[in-house]
Amino acid sequence: MRFAVLGPVRSWCGPDEVDLGPPKQRAVLAVLLLGEGAQVPVDALVDAVWGTGSPGSAVSSLRTYVHRLRRLLGPLAILSVRDGYQMHTSPESLDLAAFRDLVARGDRARRDNDAKTAARYLNDALAHWQGTALAGIRGEYAQAQRKRLDRLRLSALEASLAVRLELGEHADAARELAALVAEHPLDERFREMLMLALYRSGRQAEALVTYKEARAVLADELGVDPGPELRHMFERILRADAGLIAPPTPAPAPDQPTPAQLPAELPAFVGRAAQLAQLDLLLPGNGEVPTTIVVSAIAGMAGVGKSTFAVHWAHHVSSRFPDGQLYIDLRGFDPAGLPVSPDRALRTLLESLGADPQSLPQDADALVACYRTRLAGRRVLLLLDNASDAQQVRPLLPASPGCLVIVTSRNRLSGLIATDGACPVHLDVLSVAEARDFLVRRLGADRVAAEPTAVDEIIELCARLPLALSIAAARALTCSGFPLASLAGELADGQNRLDAFNMPDTATDVRAVFSWSYHALTPAAARLFRLIALHPGPDTSLAAAASLAGLTVAHTHQLLTELTHAHLVDEPVPGRYAAHDLLRTYAGELARASDTPEEHHTARVRVLDHYLHSAHRAGRAYSPDRPAIVLSAPSRGVRVEEFAPEPGHSGPAAAWFDAERAVLMAAIRTAAAHGLDTHTWQLAWAVGHYLDRKGLWHDLEATQNIAMEAAERLGDPRAQAHVHQGLARAATDLGRVEEARNRMERAVELFTAAGDVTACAESIRVLSRAAERQGDLEAALSHAQQALALHRAAGHSARTAAALNAVGWCHTLLGQHQQALDHCQEALTIKELPDRPYLKADVWDSIGLAQHHLGRYTEAVASYEQALVLFREVGVAYAEADTLSRLGDTHHVVGRVASAREAWAEALVILERLGHTDAEVVRAKLTGLTENRPCN
Structure with missing residues (x-):
């Protein structure tokens, strides 16, 4: 669905426009859209649509309009939230959100002295305006919103014209500014800019006449003289101030280190003179050529030196790409694993370009758009090594004409050559x-x-x-x-x-x-080399290699050093080892010829045990309050990593997950391929919470689907229940709330049948959250109460506290604030709560919200501040921002405007750093303070 308010209020489902019904129904939709993701109370909706003299039937009519809009737009388009309604919006769905996003991008580009990029963003932002905002919507509210939105448009227009003046477009800007001055004769901003544009166009006399006209208009209309800025511009033009001449556009200032990821060049590179000359001809003197170069080997030959050649030439031309050089191994022909998916490659490249991984979209097309936006206006070289096919590469091609892509592959990638204009360079063996x-x-x-x-x-x-x-x-x-x-x-x-x-x-x-x-290897090193073929890949840590071989870490390190000296494995980064795919293939042949299937099975189980038990322990450190599954003891000879608890998710466990992510994905596939079904689903469980917290929901869903097949083969209902939980998390975060609720209900059934009361109760508590996301608040409360009863009966104190908090939260959403407070305060009495700082913070936050709605504002502020201390202690930034936002609401209600502004500003800084969509909600509250309008 797409919506528009910067013109007539309209909506589209795909290419088809939706008939939004009568004017008041359109007005209801407009008010919700202008909330930009914030909850709009019923009273505020009624006042906005009907005015202060609303009829007694207004609330009933409002519910009818919401019901009709849900039928038109989908049942989840408008959510029931507490005592109001909410619509989630984004730059992809609402023209106002897109306008704000583009203006913000333009502002950032201006701060970075990148005037060209700023001009493009601001022009794109202004293109979203299709006439008078909210055209066709009547009433005082709509008129006030039109004035507010027009101020935003004029501000963006002013910024756009200022950038164009910086770029030397004085004559064109002068024409537009003259029209704006005629339309807004009292706006001194445009008069001042017009004077500057005329002066820079060599029209000094006209610039001075513009000032005299401004002085006359202001005196006649307002009885005042021009302001100091306009007078200062007049005086500078009179004395022909040299500072008025447009300075050269400065180079953009980088806001982060420029990526320089090319692998080291081999000192022994020889030959390839004809191919190097061919490539040099593709780049003229200024390097401005939009092209993709495919370096492929004749007959798909491996080991011909494609990567070495590509790295050598990339270093040769790297100076032409001052905005960075990116490198990624796409592993298109890895004998032990799958190629890197375009989605994963895009996320890796975006992170290299400075993107926050948690802010990246989940939709594949949106991810490509984000990537190409990041590269827009930049001159970047990308080396995509070991591509499997054109489909893997095509989403990674930038749209910016200043970028260069070098692709290596055993295939010729004819599709890129035919469709995308790639330039082929074929390598044969050396002469x-x-x-x-x-x-x-x-x-x-x-x-x-x-x-x-x-x-x-x-x-x-x-x-x-x-x-x-x-x-x-x-x-x-x-x-x-x-x-x-x-x-x-x-x-x-x-x-x-x-x-x-x-x-x-x-x-x-x-x-x-x-x-x-x-x-030439010692027997022990030869055995380790053969076993490397059994490792999931793409690389291995020292502890994993020791587990694979069933040896001590110290002994394994000696053997890996021997293999490295023999050039049979590489150590691309300290402590991680990898072998060329040809050597892995050779190692696999040796293993089949030299070792028995039983030895292969034992080694494979050892290395999978290493990853399973290490991931399980890392998960316990990463998420200490998550109820853990029970594992069988690891095989003899397995070296399991150890981790200390780290509730802030920034310590060794998190770093281990980051380093091993690709290996863990491959380990799940390896376990499934070899019929090790228990390892399969338990590995998926162990890595699931990390993937969820990282926002890698497509990876989470893919691994859980593999796990479900394994759990079904095992016929294990408890395993299936855990996998349904994982799939429910993925579905929730991917926006499929109905599917998530169904999966969680199935998990509850299976846990009940298995007699696992604790897991069942936790599933019911999570089911409460899914129902809340659907707007089914009564069901959410019922599920939370059921979870509370089960945890109390089982005697699990900490989980009882979590369930009490869930019940209290649901009561608050339903307007039952005293009942909410009673439950949350009872949670505070649980003796284990001090050892659960995140849960305790969550409880204090819920208490603060209940106290706020009960009018106990001083107590609410104190509760929120208690929550903030704990959230900061455990390092959960989003939760801290969420509480700060509510703290600002409380300050605002009692008239402490400065305190409200401070809390919201602090929340906004955090949310913008995280790239979270709630930033727009908080920004709207701050804007409301400036414009003196209600902000809750």
């Missing part, structure tokens, strides 16, 4: 001369010159493939006393075939190179 030059750089000219025949044999047996030559050179450097002829002989003895390659002759020789690197 003989380039291969010899490569070995000279790695081994030294003297050693290569001493055995030319052996060098030729090595080049031929490595099939001139850079990866194979690199490993051969590493072997020669490690065995510096060996003649190169002996190494060539070892290579010639390779008998087996690496089937992952498409070219048989090349595959045989490359496998031989891998084989003598492998055979």
Whole structure:
């Protein structure tokens, strides 16, 4: 649904406009939309639509109009909230919200001295106006809102014209300003800007005449002289002040470190002169070329040096992209895992560009739009490594003409070339001369010159493939006393075939190179190398590798060091290890040939046990109050990570989840693929709360769907109930509240059948929240009361306190404030509550709201301040902002305007930092203070 108020009040469902009915019904919708997400009390709605002399039937008529609007717009479009109604809006759904968002973006660009970007945003904002705001809506309220909105429009118009003057568009701006002065003859802002535009256009006399006209109009209409700003402009023009000449537009000031993510360039890069020249021709002298470059290998060959080539050229041209260089490995051909999804890649790139991950949209199209908006006006280089296909890459292509994308892939990505104008660059194996030059750089000219025949044999047996030559050179450097002829002989003895390659002759020789690197390992290191093929990928920590092998951490570190020196694994960042996908394939073949299926199963269970038990413990530290599932003991030899509680979600457990997120997703898929169904659903449970708190709801839903299949195969109703809970969380946050409620009801049924009273009670308490989100407040209260009864019967004190708070909250929403207060104050008496600072803060916040509605404002302020101390202690920023917003409401009701402004301003700072949509609600309250109108 889309709505418009900056013109006639209108609505669309997709491309089709909705008939909104009679004028008063439209007026009801307009008032709710102007609330911009805030709750609008019934009394305020009646006054806005009917005026102060409303008939006695107004409330009944209002409910009828709301009912009709829900039928037109959908049952969840208008929510019943406490003693009023609420419509959630966003820049995607409401033109006013989009206008505000674009103006804010323009203001930020102006502060960053980026006038071009500011002008674009402000022009886009003004384009949302389609005539007089609220056209067709009558009454004093509508007229007052029209005046308010027109002030916002004029402010944006003033900012837009100021930016255009900064950009040197003096003549065009002068024409527009002359029309504005005629329309608003008493507005000195536009007179002053018109004088400046005329002066900069070489029309000094007309600028002075404009001042004289202003002085006459102000004297006739108001009996006053021009203000000091206008007089000062007049005096500066009279003396031809040099400062009036437009200065050059300054460069944008970065508000964060410029990303520089390119991998380190290899010092031994050789050859590729023709391809490098081809790429250089694509960038003319100023670098302004919108293009995508696809670096692919002939016949899909791996190990041909695509990434090395791309990194080398990216470093060569990086200076042309001052706004940053981004890099991401899309893992399109990882033998052990799935490629990185476009959604995940977009989130990673947006975070690299400074976006708050919790503020990012969930809708895929909105995510692409956010990404392209971030890149608009910037000159950024993006290296997308190891892409699987065009579908994976296309959403990652920026729209900004100053950006360059380099894509590497084993595929030619013909779709990008045909549809998106990508420029293909194909790499083959090195020439003989380039291969010899490569070995000279790695081994030294003297050693290569001493055995030319052996060098030729090595080049031929490595099939001139850079990866194979690199490993051969590493072997020669490690065995510096060996003649190169002996190494060539070892290579010639390779008998087996690496089937992952498409070219048989090349595959045989490359496998031989891998084989003598492998055979030079100690037996323990060789075993660890084989086991790496069983790891979910894409990389592994030291503790996970130790668990995989069933060894101590210290011993495993020694073995990984040996593998790193042999160039069979890399350590891209300290403490994390990864192997090239060809080497993982080779390791898998060795494992199948050397180890039994039972050994594979045991190792796989060990590493999955590591991730399951580590994630379980990290989750307990990350969310200490979450009721935990019971796990079987980990297998012998598993090294489990340990974490201290961290209710602020910023300590080692949170960092561990951040580092292991991709591995945990892969571990869930690996467990499911190998029939380890208990590991599958329990891993999904263990990582679920982290994904929920991070706003990664699509990932949460995907993992829970895999978990549900596993739980159904197990026939375990308790497991299914836990998965329904996880799916309900995802559905709630993705806006599918009806589905969430159904899933939670199913969880309650299953927990009841399994006899798990605690889990059942918690599910019912969460079900209360789902019902509240639907506006079904009576059902929400009933569920909360049921959860309270179950927790009391079970003797769970802390959960009883949470349920008491839920009951109290529902009573407040229903207007039963004394009952709310009684329940919440009882929660304060629970002896375990001091050990639950977040829950205690939540209770104090609920108490404050009840006291506010009972008119006990001094007590409400004290309760809110108690909650704030605790929320700050545990570091839950959104909850702190939510309480600050309510504290401001209480201050405002009793006339403490300065205190209200301070609380709301502090809340707004937090919400803007989080990128939360509630920021607009609080901003509207602050605007209401300025405009002297009600703010609750």
